[in-house]
Amino acid sequence: MKKLLIPVILIGAVCLLFRQPEYYGAGEISTEQNTYDLYEKDNYLYIKRDKKYGKIFGEEIIDYKIYNIDSDIDEEILVITKHEAGEFGSDFIIYDTKEADGTLVAKEIYRHDFSDIKPWKVDACNLDNDGQADIFIGVYKDTVFYKDVRRRPFFYSWDGNRLHKKWLGSFFTEWDLVDITFGDYYNLGYDVAAVLEKNQDAYRIGIYQFIGFGFENMKTIDSGDGSFRSQIDLLFEK
Numbered sequence: 001m002k003k004l005l006i007p008v009i010l011i012g013a014v015c016l017l018f019r020q021p022e023y024y025g026a027g028e029i030s031t032e033q034n035t036y037d038l039y040e041k042d043n044y045l046y047i048k049r050d051k052k053y054g055k056i057f058g059e060e061i062i063d064y065k066i067y068n069i070d071s072d073i074d075e076e077i078l079v080i081t082k083h084e085a086g087e088f089g090s091d092f093i094i095y096d097t098k099e100a101d102g103t104l105v106a107k108e109i110y111r112h113d114f115s116d117i118k119p120w121k122v123d124a125c126n127l128d129n130d131g132q133a134d135i136f137i138g139v140y141k142d143t144v145f146y147k148d149v150r151r152r153p154f155f156y157s158w159d160g161n162r163l164h165k166k167w168l169g170s171f172f173t174e175w176d177l178v179d180i181t182f183g184d185y186y187n188l189g190y191d192v193a194a195v196l197e198k199n200q201d202a203y204r205i206g207i208y209q210f211i212g213f214g215f216e217n218m219k220t221i222d223s224g225d226g227s228f229r230s231q232i233d234l235l236f237e238k
Ligand SMILES: [Ca+2]
Pocket: 067, 068, 069, 070, 071, 072, 073, 074, 075, 076
């Protein structure tokens, strides 16, 4: 009996293992009428309707941000599509959203091919209250002045029709840029950047505010093990 039990348990465990890569919760998106839970699976974004998962759009992505980039009440979806070859992204796309037939419908309103500068992250924020949403694209490249290829912070503004270059940074500091997030952590009425930086095995979090022609350091915090979001939440008691 025992001999039989072990294979049965093993088969059960293997079945569980193969059933696991399901739909991961990926935040939510709000339209004027509704808020939908978002899900992610195998590089696609889904919403659930009548207990079934439906792809929001047909392209594979490596990163996305839900943000209200214009004056309507619906949130838009900003994405970096997956490049068919390799680990970096290809196109930046903005999807406008609306409610139709009781579900969320996304329509592509803007696309720009960034594949030559290897995008790895998209985010959006309000750096300066100038009425235009600010869009962060993390890229992986060298610059005219700095020949080493590394992660660099590029910022664009969205005028409702297209992107404009805002600040195409070489770096915040000499430390490597690992990750970045934005928030109005000091209740200033606009967002500042929290940047996870790395130098060999050491990590730190730098807080930077946009001052028109670049970013100024407001604070730097040690981040021993490189944990990022949880530390930011702790720091600013979110
Ligand atoms: Ca909107």
